[in-house]
Amino acid sequence: MAISIETSIITASQNRNAAGLSDDLNWWCFGGRGAGAFVQAHHDGIRIGQATVVEKPPFPSQGAFRVAEIGHNYVDKAFRRRGIFSKLVDEIEKFARIEGISALYVTPNSESEPIYRKLNYAFCEEPAELVLIPFDNSVAGGTHKALTEIQKDEYINLTLDCSRLFKGCAKYLQWRFAKPSAEFRFFCSQDRSAIMAVRPGSPGPLGVYVLSEFFLCGQKPPLEITLEYVEQLRQTLTEQKPIIFPSTDRCKLKDRTAVRVYRNFPMAYKRVAEGFIFPSTHQYQFTDSDYG
Ligand SMILES: CC(C)(COP(=O)(O)OP(=O)(O)OC[C@H]1O[C@@H](n2cnc3c(N)ncnc32)[C@H](O)[C@@H]1OP(=O)(O)O)[C@@H](O)C(=O)NCCC(=O)NCCS
Known part of the structure; x- marks a missing residue:
């Protein structure tokens, strides 16, 4: 049965306190120096899905391009496999285009990896x-x-x-x-x-x-x-x-x-703007400063 799901995005310029985010999510989405947003899905006024997008400093080899990381992906168990997460990622990609972000990246887990593949995210060459x-x-x-x-x-x-x-x-x-x-x-x-x-x-x-x-x-x-x-x-x-x-x-x-x-700890990315090349992660050990 089709159910009504609304997705919305909270950016730094909006009244983000209204979203009742935890200190960690507030810090993550809005505490840094770049663009950031909290994306959510509601059913009957209750939040049943979420994701975040946060701008990171540019990659040294791609200084002219802005990059952002997707994180905190979650959809309530009762609402999974109805395309809600895909809608949230869609909102994030729209946000990236509006903000002038050139590429998005994410460190999926085994549950989200097949979905990111379906959504045309490329995976870094070396499995971490x-x-x-x-x-x-x-x-x-x-x-x-x-x-x-x-x-x-x-x-x-x-x-x-x-x-x-x-x-x-x-x-x-x-x-x-x-x-x-x-x-x-x-x-x-x-x-x-x-x-x-x-x-x-x-x-x-x-x-x-x-x-x-x-x-x-x-x-x-x-x-x-x-x-x-x-x-x-x-x-x-x-x-x-x-x-x-x-x-x-x-x-x-x-x-x-x-x-x-x-x-497993793969890194996946999507180019939003032409010309962006994801840096090689050959033998690269990710650290907390790379992802969140
Ligand atoms: C990962 C998660 C966010 C996905 O949410 P979701 O709303 O169920 O995802 P979607 O319905 O948008 O899935 C999109 C597509 O992937 C497919 N898919 C979903 N779950 C899948 C799975 N476990 N394995 C394979 N394919 C899957 C679906 O078939 C769907 O395609 P289709 O609807 O065109 O057939 C949700 O399962 C979740 O919250 N898991 C626990 C938290 C978690 O692991 N988060 C990821 C952290 S990186």
């Missing part, structure tokens, strides 16, 4: 995964390089020129590491060659820490090396929890039993 290191699985004996906790400002200064999907920008990073519900902590080795950010995972069935970013001499190190530093980090963190982080190179690990796949 969120890998999980169980806390009772000592991997490589550690690096024996003690880690010191540092403040956010220092972390941002130290990592401005590190390899990220976007060109490092202090204001963007200040915003990204200010998520209301997440307490980020920052660490570095004494010689400052290893620098990392970590946060508790979102509440879920499995309590985890998220290795939000890790740079070694300004680059994302291979998983094998990351594992050694994770051992060191584990000794510094208060709670014994598994640690997860995105990686493309689990298959290259000598001892793959050290990690498990938490979930």
Whole structure:
């Protein structure tokens, strides 16, 4: 039976308090420096679907083009497979065109991946995964390089020129590491060659820490090396929890039993304006500053 669903979009210029968004969603959609919107679907006055779109800093190779990320995709169980989510993505694409956004990208999960494929999103060439290191699985004996906790400002200064999907920008990073519900902590080795950010995972069935970013001499190190530093980090963190982080190179690990796949972590994108080319993500390890 056909039911009546209304979709609408809330932008920064509207009365966004009326949407009753959580602090995290307000921060995400409207707290940054670029364009942002919350897209919703209602049935009988009740919100039954949502998605967000938030502008990110331009990619270094595509500086003339503006890019935005789609996130927070959700449709109430009772209303799924009726095309509601597809309508929300349609609203987002309209918003992008009006705003002058050139490309949209998203990190789908297994539920949304087939839908994004159907909606003609292209997928990045190298499959990425969120890998999980169980806390009772000592991997490589550690690096024996003690880690010191540092403040956010220092972390941002130290990592401005590190390899990220976007060109490092202090204001963007200040915003990204200010998520209301997440307490980020920052660490570095004494010689400052290893620098990392970590946060508790979102509440879920499995309590985890998220290795939000890790740079070694300004680059994302291979998983094998990351594992050694994770051992060191584990000794510094208060709670014994598994640690997860995105990686493309689990298959290259000598001892793959050290990690498990938490979930697949592909990146998909759609060009809204002619001429935009998505940067290569070959061997690229995504970090919290790349997606949200
Ligand atoms: C993912 C989600 C938002 C999809 O919402 P939805 O409103 O059911 O999606 P749609 O109805 O627009 O689906 C569009 C198309 O994809 C197809 N599709 C939907 N779910 C599918 C699935 N699980 N597997 C394969 N195809 C699927 C449908 O057939 C539909 O095509 P059609 O109607 O032309 O046949 C919803 O399932 C959800 O909220 N899941 C839990 C949260 C989540 O995982 N979010 C994604 C985070 S990245």
